[in-house]
Amino acid sequence: MEEEILKNALAGDINAFQTLFAGFQQQLKSYLYRLLTDRNDVDDLTHDTFIRAFDKLSTFNQDASLKTWVFKIATNLAYDHLRKQKRWPADAQDQGAKLAIGTPEISQSFRIVHQTSNAGAYEMREHIDFCFTCISKTLPIENQVALILKDMYDFQVREICLILDKTEGVVKHLLHDSRDTMTNIFDNRCALINKNGICDQCSQLNGIFNPKQNQQEERMKLELVKGSKKFDRSALFELRTMLVKAIDPLHSAGADLQDIIMRCTRTAIGDVNDFFDTQADKAGN
Structure with a gap:
């Protein structure tokens, strides 16, 4: 057929x-x-x-x-x-959080989307997907493409070779380099898997949008947190990709909320000139 x-x-x-x-x-x-x-x-x-x-x-x-x-x-x-466009800095989310905290109108727009949108729910695993996207954008474009195609969408190396017009050896190098770079960034930043990590944004936002939810219980629902006690860095990265690949960032329960947080992040790093410069944002406010 x-x-x-x-x-x-x-x-x-x-x-x-x-x-x-x-x-x-x-x-x-x-x-x-x-x-x-x-x-x-x-x-x-x-x-x-x-x-x-x-x-x-x-x-x-x-x-x-x-x-x-x-x-x-x-x-x-x-x-x-x-x-x-420029590659994103590893602290893009920190810059976005700083902008949101310092701009009441932006913080309010988050709350409005959360309260009124059918896709405005907050789930920690979806913000981990958001985080994965932000960190992947610190990579060169070809590295980012290879990583996402292989780890998110299960394309075979030979297919990625055709898409990128690269040899198998080059694609394998891109994948190894990308995973290693992202693993290092996550290892130094993510407080979910490392008590010395500097970023706990997913849990902090969960506390804001789901104030009645027990934070520790929500954390322990994630295989990533459970695995952090027994797996090495590479295995933790694989767990993270498994969690992320199960999420469609355009059709998840919190897609609208994560999208407006993404726009705030892009504004903070200069990828967007004005947070409120589209009709969609204005309509949301």
Whole structure:
């Protein structure tokens, strides 16, 4: 059935291509959000990817799956967008927290989203996903792409080679380097797994948005916390990726809340000029 749909798409049937594209569109948008951290950019690039892919469909030689081929197009578009921006500092979340604390209007916007949005719940595991995205953006773009494709979306190394147009050896090096860098950052920052860690933002926010919840009980629900007592750094990183990959940052219970916190973080580091410069933010206030 899918082969017949692909045959029709290759013959120029845009509806057939739309059917195939829809099969992985949600995952594609989730992937782009982890790279871009902006919903509007995600929508724009998803649309551009669809148009570009359909226009170039005659060049699809089926050396890989259609999904891998489309992700390559999306990755190239995202790369063009991201290379204009600076890599994030490891303390981006600290800067975001400082901005929120010092700007009552921003803090209030968090509360409004939490109280009024259907996706405004606060769950600690979702903020750990947010944290993973922030830390991944400290990496060079190719490292970030390789890591997210492999550890978040289960692409094979050979598929990542096609997407990045790199050899297997290079991709494996990118993955090793990315995991090592992020493990070091988490090891020095995350108070959930290291009592000497300097960041406990996920627990602090849980205390703000879920004041009646027992903080220690919430912490102990996370395999990451349980594992911190018995696993080494590499195993803890794997636990973290397992937790994160189960979350869709665009459709989770707290997607709207985490998105507005992300915008605050981006504003704090200069990735966004003005926290309140879009209609979406103004409508939320």
